[in-house]
Amino acid sequence: MDADGASEVLARLRDVLRDSAVEEHDWDAVVAETPIESLGFDSLTILDVLYDVEEEFGIALDPKQVVKTRTVGEIIALLQQNGA
Amino acid sequence: MLHLLEYWAARLALFGVDLLPAAAASRWAAALGSLWWTADRPRRRVAISNILRAGLADDTRQARAIGRGAARHMGMVLVESMKSSLVLDDPERLRVDIPEDVAAVLEDPDRGLILVSGHFGNWEIAGQWLSRYKPVAGISRPMTNPRVQKLALERRPRRAFRMIPKYDPDPGRFLKLLGDGEILALLVDQHARQGIDVPFFGHPAKTHTTAAMLHLVARTPLVFAVCRRTAPMTFELSLSPLIEQQRSGDRNADVEAIVRTLNSLLEEAIRRDPEQYLWGHRRWR
Numbered sequence: 127m128d129a130d131g132a133s134e135v136l137a138r139l140r141d142v143l144r145d146s147a148v149e150e151h152d153w154d155a156v157v158a159e160t161p162i163e164s165l166g167f168d169s170l171t172i173l174d175v176l177y178d179v180e181e182e183f184g185i186a187l188d189p190k191q192v193v194k195t196r197t198v199g200e201i202i203a204l205l206q207q208n209g210a
Numbered sequence: 211m212l213h214l215l216e217y218w219a220a221r222l223a224l225f226g227v228d229l230l231p232a233a234a235a236s237r238w239a240a241a242l243g244s245l246w247w248t249a250d251r252p253r254r255r256v257a258i259s260n261i262l263r264a265g266l267a268d269d270t271r272q273a274r275a276i277g278r279g280a281a282r283h284m285g286m287v288l289v290e291s292m293k294s295s296l297v298l299d300d301p302e303r304l305r306v307d308i309p310e311d312v313a314a315v316l317e318d319p320d321r322g323l324i325l326v327s328g329h330f331g332n333w334e335i336a337g338q339w340l341s342r343y344k345p346v347a348g349i350s351r352p353m354t355n356p357r358v359q360k361l362a363l364e365r366r367p368r369r370a371f372r373m374i375p376k377y378d379p380d381p382g383r384f385l386k387l388l389g390d391g392e393i394l395a396l397l398v399d400q401h402a403r404q405g406i407d408v409p410f411f412g413h414p415a416k417t418h419t420t421a422a423m424l425h426l427v428a429r430t431p432l433v434f435a436v437c438r439r440t441a442p443m444t445f446e447l448s449l450s451p452l453i454e455q456q457r458s459g460d461r462n463a464d465v466e467a468i469v470r471t472l473n474s475l476l477e478e479a480i481r482r483d484p485e486q487y488l489w490g491h492r493r494w495r
Contacts, residue, residue, distance in 0.1 A: 163379075168379075169383055172381040177427050181457075193386050
């Protein structure tokens with residue numbers, strides 16, 4: 127993974143999360159190792175975030191791949207694999 | 211006290227259901243539904259108010275007649291769901307209309323389907339019948355009466371139709387299920403505290419957005435189902451053509467467009483058979 131590229135993707139991802147998420151969270155503290163389950167999404171709010179992430183990066187993610195991710199870093203890797 | 215009364219009414223209904231042939235059991239349940247209408251004053255008032263607000267009755271007397279018919283209908287739904295095996299394999303009792311584009315999805319084991327309906331006709335029969343193609347998971351909120359809930363779950367034959375809870379810690383469970391080629395069934399006509407305001411019979415009603423969001427994010431086909439009773443223990447199941455919404459980049463606008471379509475399809479079904487709708491729910495708050 128390109129470290130600079132990953133940092134940039136993480137920064138953009140934080141912005142999307144900040145705008146999309148309903149729950150209050152310290153988004154600046156989110157790092158690659160952060161477990162997704164700690165972000166407080168449920169089966170409904172995760173859909174809003176995924177829509178906004180895809181729009182932000184101009185890509186379409188495979189839901190089967192998304193549900194396999196466990197950390198923010200794995201999401202970043204998936205975004206990069208898809209051209210982000 | 212009301213819960214206990216409802217529970218014993220349900221037990222009494224089941225006793226009748228077990229003893230009687232299907233048509234007679236259906237009449238028995240309708241009579242109990244009518245009794246319920248008389249006994250449950252708060253829900254009766256909500257139902258009459260809703261029917262008048264929807265513009266389906268000119269006056270209270272007419273609204274009351276529709277409401278009583280709907281209460282009888284709900285009694286029948288309970289019996290029909292428990293005796294559904296009589297209906298599911300009998301084409302004389304269940305006529306099915308599936309557009310070609312939907313049939314193609316149903317017959318493809320790799321493709322999931324989002325199936326939407328409302329508390330209209332017999333939604334249980336629809337879910338059970340469609341589970342012949344692929345497993346169906348229906349999202350359910352527990353009934354307000356836990357005794358009746360337990361009784362209902364114990365008694366209904368479901369085939370490959372299972373109920374899953376509305377809330378679950380796994381945020382990816384709906385995506386997984388659709389990715390596995392299953393059908394996710396949702397009833398979208400209950401008040402949704404976190405939903406969006408969309409007209410229902412011309413009045414803004416907080417409406418669930420899950421089906422719409424899943425269609426947009428998982429890109430899973432979406433369809434609306436109506437299973438109306440045409441005679442005792444006899445139904446007509448119709449699926450709409452696939453509902454497709456292209457993403458515009460404006461999430462709220464995309465969701466609203468889909469939800470408006472779903473509401474209008476439900477309205478169309480209710481206008482045709484207002485006595486087959488669950489009117490006792492406070493839809494407009």
